[in-house]
Structures are given as C-alpha cells and as structure tokens.
Amino acid sequence: MQISFTLNGRPTTVEAAPATLVSELLREQLHLTGTHIGCDTSQCGACVVHLDGLPVKSCTLLAPALDGATLLTIEGLQGAPGSNQMHPMQEAFREHHGLQCGFCTPGMLMTAVALAAEKPDLTEADVRHGLEGNICRCTGYQNIVVSVMAGAAAMNAAKGE
Amino acid sequence: MSNVIGIGASPKRKEDQRFLTGRGNYVSDIKRPGLTAGVFVRSPHGHAILRGIDKSAALASPGVIAVLTGDDVKADGLGGLPCGWGISDAKGVPMKEPPFPMLAQGKVRFVGDMVAFVIAETPEQADTAAELLAVDYEVLPSVVGVLEAVRPGAPQLFDDVPNNICCDWELGDKAAVEAAFKKAAHVAKLSLVNNRLIGNPMEPRAAIAEYEPGTDRFTLWTTSQFPHVVRFLMGALVLNIPQHKLRVVAPDVGGGFGVKQFHYGEEAVITWAAKRVKRPIKWVASRSEGYVSDRHGRDHVTEAELALDETGKFLAFRVNTLANMGGYLSTFGPNIPTNLYAPLLGGVYTTPAIYCNVKVVFTNTVPVDAYRGAGRPEATFVLERMVDVAASEMGIDRVEIRRRNMIPKEAYPYQTPVLVQYDSGDPMGCLDGALVAADVKNFGIRKAASASKGKFRGLGYSTYVEACGLAPSRFAGRLGARGGLYESATVRVHPTGQVTVMIGTHNHGQGHETTFAQIVSEKLGVAFENVDIVFGDTDRVQFGMGTYGSRSLVVGGAALSKATDKVIAKGKKIAAHLLEAAEVDIQFEAGKFAVAGTDRVKSFEEIAGAAYVPHNYPLEVLEPGLEEQAYYDPVNFTYPGGCHIAEVEVDPETGTVTLVNYTAVDDVGTVINPMIVEGQLHGGIVQGVGQALFENAVYDEGSGQLLSGSLMDYCMPRADHMPMMKVATHSTLCTHTPMGVKGCGEVGTIGSPAAVINAVVDALSHLGVTHVDMPATPNRIWRLLQNASLPVAAE
Numbered sequence: 001m002q003i004s005f006t007l008n009g010r011p012t013t014v015e016a017a018p019a020t021l022v023s024e025l026l027r028e029q030l031h032l033t034g035t036h037i038g039c040d041t042s043q044c045g046a047c048v049v050h051l052d053g054l055p056v057k058s059c060t061l062l063a064p065a066l067d068g069a070t071l072l073t074i075e076g077l078q079g080a081p082g083s084n085q086m087h088p089m090q091e092a093f094r095e096h097h098g099l100q101c102g103f104c105t106p107g108m109l110m111t112a113v114a115l116a117a118e119k120p121d122l123t124e125a126d127v128r129h130g131l132e133g134n135i136c137r138c139t140g141y142q143n144i145v146v147s148v149m150a151g152a153a154a155m156n157a158a159k160g161e
Numbered sequence: 162m163s164n165v166i167g168i169g170a171s172p173k174r175k176e177d178q179r180f181l182t183g184r185g186n187y188v189s190d191i192k193r194p195g196l197t198a199g200v201f202v203r204s205p206h207g208h209a210i211l212r213g214i215d216k217s218a219a220l221a222s223p224g225v226i227a228v229l230t231g232d233d234v235k236a237d238g239l240g241g242l243p244c245g246w247g248i249s250d251a252k253g254v255p256m257k258e259p260p261f262p263m264l265a266q267g268k269v270r271f272v273g274d275m276v277a278f279v280i281a282e283t284p285e286q287a288d289t290a291a292e293l294l295a296v297d298y299e300v301l302p303s304v305v306g307v308l309e310a311v312r313p314g315a316p317q318l319f320d321d322v323p324n325n326i327c328c329d330w331e332l333g334d335k336a337a338v339e340a341a342f343k344k345a346a347h348v349a350k351l352s353l354v355n356n357r358l359i360g361n362p363m364e365p366r367a368a369i370a371e372y373e374p375g376t377d378r379f380t381l382w383t384t385s386q387f388p389h390v391v392r393f394l395m396g397a398l399v400l401n402i403p404q405h406k407l408r409v410v411a412p413d414v415g416g417g418f419g420v421k422q423f424h425y426g427e428e429a430v431i432t433w434a435a436k437r438v439k440r441p442i443k444w445v446a447s448r449s450e451g452y453v454s455d456r457h458g459r460d461h462v463t464e465a466e467l468a469l470d471e472t473g474k475f476l477a478f479r480v481n482t483l484a485n486m487g488g489y490l491s492t493f494g495p496n497i498p499t500n501l502y503a504p505l506l507g508g509v510y511t512t513p514a515i516y517c518n519v520k521v522v523f524t525n526t527v528p529v530d531a532y533r534g535a536g537r538p539e540a541t542f543v544l545e546r547m548v549d550v551a552a553s554e555m556g557i558d559r560v561e562i563r564r565r566n567m568i569p570k571e572a573y574p575y576q577t578p579v580l581v582q583y584d585s586g587d588p589m590g591c592l593d594g595a596l597v598a599a600d601v602k603n604f605g606i607r608k609a610a611s612a613s614k615g616k617f618r619g620l621g622y623s624t625y626v627e628a629c630g631l632a633p634s635r636f637a638g639r640l641g642a643r644g645g646l647y648e649s650a651t652v653r654v655h656p657t658g659q660v661t662v663m664i665g666t667h668n669h670g671q672g673h674e675t676t677f678a679q680i681v682s683e684k685l686g687v688a689f690e691n692v693d694i695v696f697g698d699t700d701r702v703q704f705g706m707g708t709y710g711s712r713s714l715v716v717g718g719a720a721l722s723k724a725t726d727k728v729i730a731k732g733k734k735i736a737a738h739l740l741e742a743a744e745v746d747i748q749f750e751a752g753k754f755a756v757a758g759t760d761r762v763k764s765f766e767e768i769a770g771a772a773y774v775p776h777n778y779p780l781e782v783l784e785p786g787l788e789e790q791a792y793y794d795p796v797n798f799t800y801p802g803g804c805h806i807a808e809v810e811v812d813p814e815t816g817t818v819t820l821v822n823y824t825a826v827d828d829v830g831t832v833i834n835p836m837i838v839e840g841q842l843h844g845g846i847v848q849g850v851g852q853a854l855f856e857n858a859v860y861d862e863g864s865g866q867l868l869s870g871s872l873m874d875y876c877m878p879r880a881d882h883m884p885m886m887k888v889a890t891h892s893t894l895c896t897h898t899p900m901g902v903k904g905c906g907e908v909g910t911i912g913s914p915a916a917v918i919n920a921v922v923d924a925l926s927h928l929g930v931t932h933v934d935m936p937a938t939p940n941r942i943w944r945l946l947q948n949a950s951l952p953v954a955a956e
Contacts, residue, residue, distance in 0.1 A: 034183015
C-alpha cells in the first residue's frame with residue numbers, strides 16, 4: 001500500500017506491505033539505519049522515534065500508522081533550524097559522556113528529547129523513571145542521566161531566548 | 162603544536178559524532194548488492210538424537226536458495242569450532258575435548274544448538290522456510306545444573322566424557338593447606354552459587370559473508386571483538402581458507418562484554434555458505450536467538466573454607482568449585498573458571514596457602530565462556546563473602562579483619578601462592594579512601610533513619626584485586642593457551658604530518674579512538690584532531706588479538722607507545738641529517754626536533770615531509786617514509802584493584818533490595834582519559850550490581866529449556882535501579898607497562914557483586930541471615946525473611 005507522511009521535515013511517500021514494522025521500513029527501505037533494533041519484545045528502546053511529536057518504539061508500530069503523520073528519527077534531530085548544529089540533547093550527551101558503544105544512543109536521545117519537552121523542570125528521579133523503557137548495557141546510566149538533565153536545561157534556555 | 166591533547170586530559174570522544182547523529186556503521190546497517198538472508202534453525206530440545214532432516218518442504222518454499230545441514234558440512238570435510246585453551250588435570254591428563262561441529266551432527270546438546278542454515282531472497286522467506294524444515298529428534302533427558310550433571314546416572318552428553326567432567330583441574334599446595342587447617346583456631350565455611358549470566362550487549366550478533374569468485378576472496382563482516390582471531394581460527398582451523406584470501410571486518414560493534422570475543426559457528430557457516438550460493442548472505446540475530454546462542458557467563462557452585470588463627474589472620478584457603486561449560490567448549494571456555502579464577506583467590510591478602518579444585522562440567526546449556534570479568538568476579542565473590550563470614554563468626558569487625566590480612570603497600574611486588582605476582586598496589590589506601598568517600602562513620606545514623614521507616618539498612622565491602630591486561634604469551638602458553646596474547650600497532654605519519662594508527666584491538670564502546678589519539682598527540686606533539694585510529698579490519702590492520710580482559714590500553718597502548726617511539730627515533734635520524742648535527746644531539750620535544758643547546762629546529766611536519774620527499778635525505782642509510790610498527794608482549798599481567806562499598810536498604814514487607822549508595826575507589830594505574838575511565842567504572846559496577854540483584858539465567862532441569870529467554874524474563878538493570886555512584890581512582894603505577902597503565906574495563910564488574918551481597922547480608926544479619934545467593938531478588942529475600950521466622954517488623 002502507499003503511505004504518505006512527513007519524514008524528518010520532508011514529504012515522503014513509500015510503497016510498503018501493511019505488516020511492515022516502521023523500524024524495518026526506516027532501516028531497509030529508507031536507509032535510515034540510525035534507528036536500531038536491539039530486541040524483539042519492545043523492551044530495549046533502541047528504536048524510539050517521534051510520531052507526531054510523541055516518543056514511540058518503532059518496532060511496535062506498523063507502517064500504515066504513518067499515513068498523514070509526522071515522523072522524526074535520529075537522523076532528523078538537529079539544533080535550531082538552519083543552524084547546522086546538533087540538538088542541545090546531542091551536545092549534552094557528547095559533553096557528559098552519555099554514550100559508549102552508541103547502539104542505544106539514538107533511542108535514548110529521542111526519549112530524552114521527548115521527556116525534556118514534556119516536563120521542563122525534570123528531576124533526577126523523573127529522568128531515571130522516564131528512561132525505564134530504554135536499556136543501556138555500557139554506561140550504567142549515570143552519565144546518561146547527567147546528560148539528559150543538562151540537555152533539558154539547555155533546551156529550556158534555548159526556549160527562553 | 163596547537164591543540165595537543167595528552168595523557169590525563171578528558172577531550173570529548175572522537176567517535177561520538179557518528180553515534181549521536183545515527184550515522185554509526187554496525188553490521189546490521191550494511192547492505193551488499195544481491196544480498197540474501199540467512200536464518201539458523203536451532204534445536205528446540207536441550208538434548209536429543211538427530212535422526213534425520215527432511216529438507217524438501219523448506220527447499221520448495223518461495224525464495225529459498227539453499228538449506229544446509231551438518232551432513233553438508235561433513236560432506237565438505239570441514240572441521241568443528243576450535244577451543245583456544247587446553248587445560249590439564251593434576252596428573253597432566255588433557256581435558257576432554259569433544260568436537261563442536263559448526264552445524265549439529267548426530268546429536269543436539271542445548272536449546273539453540275544449530276541444526277541447519279536456510280538461505281532465501283528475503284528474511285521473511287528464510288523464516289518461513291525454516292519453519293518448514295522437518296527435523297526428526299529423539300528427545301533425551303537433559304541435565305542443566307553442575308551438581309546434577311556429575312551425579313551417577315545423570316544424562317551423558319558425550320559417550321567418551323564420563324560423568325560429564327571435561328577436566329578435574331587444580332591449583333595450589335594441597336598438603337600445605339591441609340596442614341594449615343589442622344593448626345587453625347577457627348575454620349569458616351561457605352557454600353555459594355555464582356549465578357549464570359547472559360551478557361546482552363545491546364546490539365545483537367550479526368554477520369554478512371561474501372565470496373568474490375574473481376579473486377577467490379572471502380569477506381566476513383561480523384560483530385566481533387577480535388576480527389584477526391576470527392580470521393585465524395575460522396580460516397586456518399575450520400574452513401581451510403588461506404589467511405590472505407579471507408578478510409574479516411568488525412566495524413562499529415554495539416557492545417561486547419565478552420559475548421563477542423569468541424569464534425562462533427554462525428560466522429563459519431555463513432562464510433562457507435556464501436561460496437556455495439555465490440551471493441552475499443546476511444544474518445542478524447534476534448534478541449531471543451541471542452539468549453540461546455550468545456555464550457553465557459559464570460555458573461559456578463562452590464564450597465569454600467578459610468582457616469584462621471586466633472587473631473583472625475588467614476592461614477589457608479580451600480575452594481572446591483563445579484563450573485558449568487554448557488554443551489561444548491567455546492573459544493576460551495575452560496580457561497575462565499580455572500586460570501582466570503584460582504590465581505585470584507589470594508585477593509589482596511597475605512594468605513600463605515591456597516588450594517583450589519575446579520571440576521569443569523558439560524551440561525545441556527549454551528556454552529559458557531568469558532563475560533566481563535571472566536573468572537575474576539567469581540573468585541572475588543567467593544573470597545570477599547568468605548572474609549565477611551569469617552569476621553562475623555569470629556566477632557571481628559569486617560574492615561578490621563581485612564586490614565589485619567592486607568598486603569601492605571611496601572610489600573609489593575608480592576608473590577602469591579597461586580602463580581601470580583602482583584607488581585604494585587595499595588589496597589589499604591583504596592580502603593581508607595573509600596571509607597571516607599562512603600561516609601561510613603555516619604552509617605549508623607542512616608541505618609537508624611531506615612529503621613524508623615521499617616527498613617533494614619546494610620553496608621558491604623569488597624576489597625579486591627584482579628589480573629588483567631591479557632596476557633604474557635609465554636605464561637599463558639604454560640597455562641594452556643594455544644595462541645599468543647601480544648598486541649600490535651602501526652603509526653603511519655602522512656607527508657603532511659597527520660597520523661593514522663592501525664591497531665589490533667577493537668573499539669566497541671571503550672573510547673579507543675579518543676584515548677589512543679591522546680597518546681599519539683602527547684608523544685608526537687601532533688594535534689589531537691590530526692590523529693585517527695583504525696581498527697577492526699584485517700585488510701587494513703596488520704594483526705591483533707583484539708579487545709577483552711582489559712587489555713586494549715595495557716597491551717595495545719603499549720604497542721602504540723613503542724611504535725611512536727620508533728617514529729621519533731627515525732625522525733631524529735632525519736633531523737640530524739637536515740640540521741647537520743649528530744643524531745645524539747637531536748632532542749624531540751613538543752613536536753619539534755632541535756639540536757640541543759641551539760635554536761636550530763625542524764618541526765614534526767617538516768621531518769614528515771622530508772621523509773616522503775627525500776631530495777635532501779640520507780638515502781644510503783635510511784629508507785624514505787615515516788611509518789613504524791611495533792608488537793608488544795607484556796611481561797606480566799597487570800593488577801588493578803580497589804575497594805567498593807555498597808549500601809542497601811531492604812524492605813521487609815516486599816523483600817525488595819534498594820541500592821541506596823555506591824562508592825568505589827579503584828587503582829587502575831595511570832589514567833589517560835579520566836572521563837572515559839569513570840564511564841568504564843560506572844558501566845562495570847552496574848553490570849556487577851545486575852548480577853547481585855537482578856540477573857539470572859534459569860534453565861528447566863529435565864527439558865533443558867531456557868526459562869529466562871527474553872528481556873521480559875531476564876532482568877537487566879535500568880536507570881531507576883541505580884543511585885548516583887561515587888567513583889574515584891587511587892592509583893599506583895604498573896611497574897612493567899610503558900605508561901604505568903593497568904586497565905579499567907572489568908574492575909567494576911569484579912568488585913561490585915561481593916560488595917552488594919555483603920551489604921544485603923549485613924542488612925539482614927540481625928535476623929540470623931549469614932548468606933544470600935545472587936541475585937537477591939525480592940522473591941528470594943522475602944522467602945528468606947519468612948524462613949527466618951522472626952518478626953518482620955523493624956527493630
């Protein structure tokens with residue numbers, strides 16, 4: 001079937017079988033391999049993308065759900081439009097060593113951006129709870145939590161400007 | 162030179178840009194023209210005779226290209242998977258080493274054992290065909306636990322391995338230990354289980370294989386921590402492919418932790434199949450598939466006894482362990498519960514006599530091999546639990562008994578009675594630092610506050626040492642290693658002075674691209690951004706043993722350091738010629754070659770340029786070019802160690818253990834990048850906490866089914882399980898590595914399980930609890946509290 005949606009700011013139309021998972025569509029058909037697949041039970045969170053601004057695990061979403069929607073993947077995450085810079089959350093992860101092997105990172109970032117957008121005054125407990133659906137095996141989460149707090153603060157600061 | 166970022170600095174990581182923007186290059190991201198999909202058919206039974214396989218329905222399924230089985234492997238005359246270590250018993254009798262066929266032949270021995278490989282145009286078609294493969298199994302009883310496997314009458318995995326015992330191994334002076342026990346004022350005893358773990362790197366294993374008929378060359382892209390070792394083992398010992406005709410690439414790899422440091426059957430099968438079907442093939446494991454095929458870790462049952470004099474001094478330590486090997490010997494399998502375990506039973510103490518017996522046992526489970534720490538967490542857990550038990554029984558404070566037995570700083574180098582000689586360390590310094598950092602003196606106040614809420618609070622210590630930087634080849638060879646354990650590095654200086662390093666270690670999260678660049682930047686005075694590190698490709702990197710055993714900086718970094726020294730030495734010769742001075746008068750500092758005591762100077766870039774444009778150059782005595790290579794084989798292991806202090810709160814109503822504080826003071830030698838070291842400590846600690854509180858691979862006895870076969874059943878640590886940890890370093894320098902480094906990849910996993918469980922036992926000690934097996938889940942603790950038959954209310 002034909003599915004039309006906005007992908008990382010660009011109108012996109014694809015032909016896909018209705019049973020295609022969004023994670024597969026992105027990786028195999030659209031060559032956007034930043035969205036990772038780390039499990040088969042929707043536990044790991046490596047595949048989180050934003051569907052109409054909300055974080056979703058793309059491995060549990062079928063392609064037809066995209067029709068008419070707006071999808072943002074890690075490849076579309078960026079700083080202020082036209083700035084050619086990384087998103088403040090990406091900068092924060094780099095600054096605070098919030099990643100090691102990088103495999104969970106795209107999902108962590110997408111979840112973190114949504115968390116920060118939803119609640120401007122995030123506490124450490126909020127962040128830890130909010131990352132419950134994202135597993136990282138490398139970092140022990142500590143620097144991820146620090147990164148998300150810093151990234152959220154930077155997002156708030158940018159909003160205030 | 163501008164922007165030199167050297168040793169001790171924490172530049173942001175070079176590798177982060179691609180990972181943060183979704184532009185990493187993992188195996189599953191790679192596409193090849195004409196790519197086909199491969200799926201493995203795996204045994205659903207723990208133990209069965211393979212009576213026959215009917216391929217016809219699978220072959221007739223749409224899109225199917227080939228279906229390969231053990232019979233096809235046999236028909237091609239191919240070998241099984243080799244084991245990299247051969248251990249022997251006390252009499253010198255070699256371990257039993259049954260064949261490990263790349264696809265099962267005659268029998269299957271664990272759930273997940275590979276039976277067939279189906280290749281089709283798409284993954285969906287391969288999956289469908291795999292379902293249609295008719296495999297005739299005669300199911301046999303399975304045995305999954307080590308205690309059960311060695312009992313008379315237990316199911317036997319191999320006809321020629323009586324009682325399923327692969328090797329009855331020992332280390333230490335048994336007679337001296339027995340004599341010491343006779344003199345002991347007190348003997349403390351402990352029985353414990355070291356729970357079976359599944360490594361779970363976030364990237365599942367994957368491989369792509371391709372054969373080029375025009376050049377008769379194979380390329381294998383694989384999620385590996387050691388591509389050169391895969392090339393050697395698979396090419397030379399399994400598939401008979403000459404080394405120069407085989408390229409193995411391990412690009413970005415999403416975590417390893419040991420799970421990806423073995424040569425797996427999937428790699429051999431897919432490479433072999435790629436030539437048969439003359440198309441590239443891709444296989445990507447699902448997480449569930451990983452659970453039944455990634456090598457597992459730990460799984461020991463141990464009885465330990467400590468002999469003490471009346472003052473609490475350790476006289477002798479005796480340990481008997483049954484170690485689970487699973488259904489076959491994996492690459493490092495038999496080495497882990499023996500050579501990487503027993504030599505660490507001395508810990509940081511002066512125990513004069515130690516004896517350890519390990520029975521290495523086959524069972525109907527996934528093969529067991531190295532998982533972060535590998536043998537050393539098991540040893541540390543036995544010893545550090547034992548110390549607490551002895552202290553409690555003798556009424557000696559747990560910190561005091563440690564102090565009374567600790568090796569003093571001035572006693573290093575210290576020869577233990579179990580092979581290893583520690584070159585440097587300061588366990589007392591780490592302990593003192595950790596006691597302050599953990600605010601132990603106010604623990605009583607915190608405990609009272611917990612009690613007022615009806616919670617039990619406990620504090621646990623682990624003062625530990627490990628052996629890493631694997632490994633001195635000669636020493637390893639004596640212990641049964643069938644390969645070397647050196648490392649290699651090439652430093653290629655380009656005509657413009659930028660540097661590319663080819664190194665045999667593999668970066669899969671450890672930040673090598675950054676740390677190694679810092680070493681080069683500092684030593685050559687080259688800007689940090691002008692150094693790139695290449696790894697993970699046997700066509701680009703000369704050779705290497707890969708990354709495991711906290712060896713990359715220790716052994717690979719040493720090779721890199723040596724290679725840069727050679728670059729400097731050659732640069733001095735070139736500079737001496739250009740500056741018309743004697744070579745001995747040339748000094749190299751901060752990226753400049755100068756004639757001592759003069760202002761005559763050539764920059765590093767000028768020397769590099771001269772090396773590649775040798776118009777004015779001593780060609781009679783010196784080759785053009787500026788590229789040097791070094792191999793480094795360490796003279797000893799390195800011995801990182803430290804003190805970990807865990808603080809837990811137990812809710813007696815639910816049995817839930819909450820880790821409320823965690824402090825680690827570790828001695829990892831010279832720290833090149835403090836930010837990266839801290840990250841390694843954090844990650845390691847949480848994996849150890851995972852073992853202590855959450856993770857457990859559980860098999861059903863009899864059927865051999867893995868009950869904890871998904872992320873829904875196997876509890877991984879999450880962000881909300883952890884408090885903010887306090888980590889610090891208290892370093893003594895390694896005396897035999899070029900930069901004094903000791904390695905930091907595994908310390909967290911080694912030190913932490915004992916600290917956490919000691920804290921849990923401390924929290925419950927007033928109820929008469931003396932030991933808790935891992936993982937200390939709410940269910941286990943709640944049952945323990947019910948059985949304690951004491952009022953569950955707080956004091």
